[in-house]
Amino acid sequence: MTTEDWGQIPIGAPDDLHQLYKIEQPFIDLYKRIADCPACELARFRSKTVPGSGSKTSKLMLIGEGPGQKEDELGLPFVGRSGQFLEKMLLSIGLSRQDVYITNVVKCRPPDNRDPHSQEINACDNFLQEQIAIVNPTMIATLGRISMSIWFPNEKISQIHGEVKRIDGRLIMPMYHPAAALRNGSLRKTVQEDFLKIEKILMETK
Ligand code: SF4
Numbered sequence: 001m002t003t004e005d006w007g008q009i010p011i012g013a014p015d016d017l018h019q020l021y022k023i024e025q026p027f028i029d030l031y032k033r034i035a036d037c038p039a040c041e042l043a044r045f046r047s048k049t050v051p052g053s054g055s056k057t058s059k060l061m062l063i064g065e066g067p068g069q070k071e072d073e074l075g076l077p078f079v080g081r082s083g084q085f086l087e088k089m090l091l092s093i094g095l096s097r098q099d100v101y102i103t104n105v106v107k108c109r110p111p112d113n114r115d116p117h118s119q120e121i122n123a124c125d126n127f128l129q130e131q132i133a134i135v136n137p138t139m140i141a142t143l144g145r146i147s148m149s150i151w152f153p154n155e156k157i158s159q160i161h162g163e164v165k166r167i168d169g170r171l172i173m174p175m176y177h178p179a180a181a182l183r184n185g186s187l188r189k190t191v192q193e194d195f196l197k198i199e200k201i202l203m204e205t206k
Contacts, residue, residue, distance in 0.1 A: 020053050020076050020079075021053075021076070026134055027056060030130055033127075034049045034127055035051075037049070037107070037108075039123040040106075040123035040124065041117075042108035045109060045110070046108040046109055047109075048072060048074070050075055051075075051107050051127070052077060052101060052103030052131055053101075053103075054099070054100050054102050056101065057135070058101045058135055058137055059137055059205070060099075060100045060101070060202060061101045061102075061137040061140045061141070062086070062101070062102045062140075062143055063103055063104065063128070063140060063147040064077065064078060064103070064104045064144060064147060064177060065105055065106070065143070065144045065146040066104050066105060066106040066107075066108070066110050066113075066146075067109040068109065069109070070083075071083075077102045077103055077104055078097075078178070081182055082177070082178040082179045083178070085181060086102075086143075089178070089192065090195075093195050093196065093198060093199035101131070103128065103131055105121055105128060105150065106121060106124045107124055107127060121146070125150075132170075138170065138202070138205050139170065139171040139172075139198065139201060139202065140170055140171070141174075141175050141194075142173070144177030148174040157176060160174050161174050162174075162194040164197070171205075173194070173197070175191065175194045178191070
């Protein structure tokens with residue numbers, strides 16, 4: 001996606017997709033800079049950049065790893081099967097995806113859905129930090145071990161998922177990636193339980 005075509009809604013897109021493309025300042029400037037970013041190798045592989053979507057005033061921010069094929073096609077995060085599962089989990093605690101802010105550690109799709117490399121994560125980190133500063137969420141849920149490693153580099157997700165730590169004034173909760181729950185049915189209940197913890201924490205911090 002380039003600055004010129006950034007923000008275009010695919011022809012024939014359903015209404016809910018139009019909702020997801022709705023963006024406000026200051027995200028507009030940021031998303032344009034991401035669309036033009038050549039800072040790491042992933043720029044060569046993308047169809048569209050996938051900056052993020054959702055509310056700029058949400059108390060909850062969800063951070064995944066990187067865009068997949070569907071996300072790369074549409075320029076939106078979590079719109080494939082993982083996204084459907086994520087929406088279901090959000091709905092179970094009374095939230096829609098427009099109520100939260102969703103992004104990934106890297107904004108361009110790694111080829112063959114490989115894990116992003118550390119230099120790619122580092123190159124993209126300024127964008128992520130800018131998003132966190134704009135949204136200023138009370139709570140961040142990391143989805144998967146890649147985003148978890150930003151705050152918990154030496155931990156195992158199996159040991160600390162669902163635990164909340166206060167870091168730099170925010171509550172950070174590591175969670176399994178929705179794709180892991182889709183691959184491994186036994187993790188679905190775990191993810192559901194962790195979402196219930198999010199609901200409880202958000203109620204307590206109202
Ligand atoms: S992944 Fe991030 S740093 Fe790399 S090209 Fe895309 S926007 Fe730039």
